[in-house]
Amino acid sequence: LAKTTQPISMDSYEGQEVNITCSHNNIATNDYITWYQQFPSQGPRFIIQGYKTKVTNEVASLFIPADRKSSTLSLPRVSLSDTAVYYCLVGAQAAGNKLTFGGGTRVLVKP
Amino acid sequence: NAGVTQTPKFQVLKTGQSMTLQCAQDMNHEYMSWYRQDPGMGLRLIHYSVGAGITDQGEVPNGYNVSRSTTEDFPLRLLSAAPSQTSVYFCASTPTGGDNYGYTFGSGTRLTVV
Numbered sequence: 001l002a003k004t005t006q007p008i009s010m011d012s013y014e015g016q017e018v019n020i021t022c023s024h025n026n027i028a029t030n031d032y033i034t035w036y037q038q039f040p041s042q043g044p045r046f047i048i049q050g051y052k053t054k055v056t057n058e059v060a061s062l063f064i065p066a067d068r069k070s071s072t073l074s075l076p077r078v079s080l081s082d083t084a085v086y087y088c089l090v091g092a093q094a095a096g097n098k099l100t101f102g103g104g105t106r107v108l109v110k111p
Numbered sequence: 112n113a114g115v116t117q118t119p120k121f122q123v124l125k126t127g128q129s130m131t132l133q134c135a136q137d138m139n140h141e142y143m144s145w146y147r148q149d150p151g152m153g154l155r156l157i158h159y160s161v162g163a164g165i166t167d168q169g170e171v172p173n174g175y176n177v178s179r180s181t182t183e184d185f186p187l188r189l190l191s192a193a194p195s196q197t198s199v200y201f202c203a204s205t206p207t208g209g210d211n212y213g214y215t216f217g218s219g220t221r222l223t224v225v
Contacts, residue, residue: 044216
């Protein structure tokens with residue numbers, strides 16, 4: 001399983017764009033990159049998933065360079081309610097059951 | 112459509128007691144997993160299942176048993192509770208394969224072993 005490294009914490013302000021970069025140097029050919037968001041006392045919530053290039057949905061964008069050794073989650077115009085822990089996961093779709101959560105990035109959005 | 116339902120939400124056990132954490136999903140997902148999350152930590156995989164009748168161990172399986180007799184249910188059994196098992200337990204499910212499929216998590220069971 002590919003190991004991931006992401007910053008422990010980040011601070012931002014309302015209305016700013018937040019970019020969280022995750023390193024996964026040992027990513028395998030059939031691995032996907034998935035990001036989850038977790039609020040206190042709640043289970044993680046799926047945000048976005050991608051394999052290469054750029055993926056965008058109504059919540060975030062995911063940028064993946066050609067070598068796929070890193071990825072960046074972009075949260076546009078954050079609000080106070082985006083304060084949460086964000087996890088980057090790497091794993092094969094076929095082995096989705098063996099995804100491993102690291103420590104995550106604690107994002108604090110300030111007024 | 113309730114998603115993933117976990118019961119109970121809170122539980123206090125004495126050391127040595129056994130109990131079963133319940134997990135049910137109504138989305139017809141094939142994959143189900145159990146995680147534990149200790150304070151300030153990420154989630155660790157305990158056991159998982161790729162379909163009814165099929166289970167396997169995750170990263171931290173010791174002290175836990177699972178079974179999957181139906182697609183909907185995936186109970187987690189603590190055989191003899193220990194203080195080290197004090198944690199928040201999350202059950203999750205996902206469809207089999209495909210693009211942009213993430214896990215749907217339950218709201219968790221907060222377990223304290225005294």
